[in-house]
Amino acid sequence: MIERGLDRVREGDGALPAGVSLEARATRPGSVWSGLARRLEREAPSLDDAGPAASADSSQPGSNGEAAVRRARARRLSLAQVLLLSSFAAVAFFILCALVPEWVAPYAPTLMHGDAVLTGPSAEHWLGADQFGRDVFSLVVYGARQSLLVGVSAVLVGCGVGVSIGLVAGYFGGWVDLLAMRLIDIWMAVPNILLAIALSTALGPSLGTTILAVSVASVPRYARVLRGRALAVRGQMFVLAARASGASHLAILRGHILPHCIAPALVLATLGVGNAILMASGLSFLGLGVNDDRPDWGYQLTQARAYLTVAWWAVTFPGLALTALVISVNLLGDALRRRLDPHGRAHGGNPPATTPRERAA
Amino acid sequence: MMRQLLARVFASISVVFGAVTLLFLILNWLPGDPATLIAGQDASAEMIERVRTQIGLGRPIGEQYRDYIASLLRGDLGTSYVTREPVLDRISSQFPATLSLTLGASLVAVVVGVGLGVVSARYHGRWLDQLIQSAALALVSVPAFWLGILSILVFSVWLGWLPVLDDGTFWPSVLPVGCLGVFVSVPLLRLVRDGLIGTLSEPFVMTLRAKGLGERRLFFVHALRNALIPAVSLLSVLIGDLLAGAVIIETLFARQGVGRLAVEAIGSKDLPMVQGAILFASTGYVLVNLLVDVAIVAIDPRTRARARGA
Secondary structure: OHHHHHHHHHHHHHOOOOOOOHHHHHOOOOOHHHHHHHHHHHHHHHHHHOOHHHHHHOOOOOOHHHHHHHHHHHHHHHHHHHHHHHHHHHHHHHHHHHHOHHHHOOOOOOOEOHHHOOOOOOOOOOOOEOOOOEEHHHHHHHHHHHHHHHHHHHHHHHHHHHHHHHHHHHHHOHHHHHHHHHHHHHHHHOOHHHHHHHHHHHHOOOHHHHHHHHHHHHHHHHHHHHHHHHHHHOOOHHHHHHHHOOOOHHHHHHHHHHHHHHHHHHHHHHHHHHHHHHHHHHHHHOOOOOOOOOOOHHHHHHHHHHHOOOOHHHHHHHHHHHHHHHHHHHHHHHHHHHHHOHHHOOOOOOOOOOOHHHHHO | OHHHHHHHHHHHHHHHHHHHHHHHHHHHHOOOOHHHHHHOOOOOHHHHHHHHHHOOOOOOHHHHHHHHHHHHHOOOOOEOOOOOOEHHHHHHHHHHHHHHHHHHHHHHHHHHHHHHHHHHHHOOOOHHHHHHHHHHHHHHOOOHHHHHHHHHHHHHHHOOOOOOOOOOOOHHHHHHHHHHHHHHHHHHHHHHHHHHHHHHOOHHHHHHHHOOOOHHHHHHHHHHHHHHHHHHHHHHHHHHHHHHHHHHHHHHOOOOOHHHHHHHHHHOOOHHHHHHHHHHHHHHHHHHHHHHHHHHHHHOHHHHHHHHHO
């Protein structure tokens, strides 16, 4: 939203079509955009302090309105950066918790403090203690590992399978495509969580089942998007050229199609981590997740729910941690999307009609 | 038009058939052994074998599948391992509760989603818009069950406004319906907002504006109507979210319903019940999708024109 405004300004400024981001274009030496990018770069410091002297310094015949837009742009940019930086910080913190929880947590997650059962936040127990007298803060810190583990592995599996299906379907087209897409339709006809329930029932609750159930649910999303991209790329000259020079299908898929589809896959994967974490916690809540001794936010919430009326802290903080992690990951994914997939914007101006995406439609 | 509709119906039937097969394979073919599940972890081998023959699991998978499809076509979803009732009876007795929950939630979702979407677009880029967008982002990042737990904590425990236990009135339904509705309203909200903002920059709006049409009429009549068409197709996504959310919300609030039935059936290893409930939900999902497709053709003249042209 914020960046979208920024792009508008950029477009108005130098008639930039909604294409790859300015910086990315500028990396190609001698490109049409490099001159413009250099100019904007020169102006960049003057945007930051945005004083009257700075605007007088500007190479453009800056009217008052233009200067105001620039000031607004500089201010908005910093807001976006603050959000992005705090997301980075939050994710880094949770990763730290997942890797070395003993550095962060004051107590072991299983240590029961007999005198602290169901006591609220205090100096010894920052976020209170649960029904077993376990320190809620320590549990939250140790629980990060499980969530991140499930989130990241589910995305790796789901993304891998989905991307492969999508690429093959889009590249080969014809009956392969038809078959794969019908399969995806069926796959999507069973609502995510019910598919996960079926898998957990068949395989029994375990960490592996949770990862499998969550990743299986995410496959169609990757497959659909990647199929569209592959379909758009496969008719391009360089693919035909590679084919004509005798490259195998596998080599073309790996060397020519995949690199062109990697950006949307990366964006979907980042946003997928948040979804995977949410879904895994839902499965835990339904009693289908891992319910051994390993600290897990979803399971922790389920247990603490029975003590809702007497210990609000035990249900509030694990959920808050979960939400903070997912929001941060989503914000990072959103930022990545704006950077890598400018055409995906809801209304960032119409992309030129010759983009592959348009031709595929 | 008619031919297109028939093709669509046929596609839906094949998808349901595929979903039936997929579920059958997951529940009957995967390494987990239903007989062991039913007999219990420490049952003797002899007992497991007896259960296996009793429920007809010893036969080849192809034969089981054929029988399963045959009974499905007769409208028989099987018999519960636990209560020995026909699965379909149990599901149809629980269905009204789920239907009223999801219908109520859709109503809330439409009111909240369209309402806030309109407000957000009207104040595009201003603080109110930013606030609503931030709230939407927070909402999609919150687990549904935690939202439910928090709402119980705030509205029942702290404020004491709403009861949670069933007392025969409609008050205990307010929280579950509200939670589910608000939860599924986010995609709708975003779509309406982005759609409105997009529509407002289209040439026809400029023409209307140039002809001197009032800003309010322009916004609420012409732009909103155009922005709502994609919102209808979003219903198909919405129904999936609703079904998934219903499973969680019914379990959390200990309400009756098909979702809770499925979750409880997992607890008691009641495979036919799990299978039946999921199948029921998937069929409903496909059916709603079909209806949405038909509805879009009915309300959007452009798709009709396209169908004729093709």
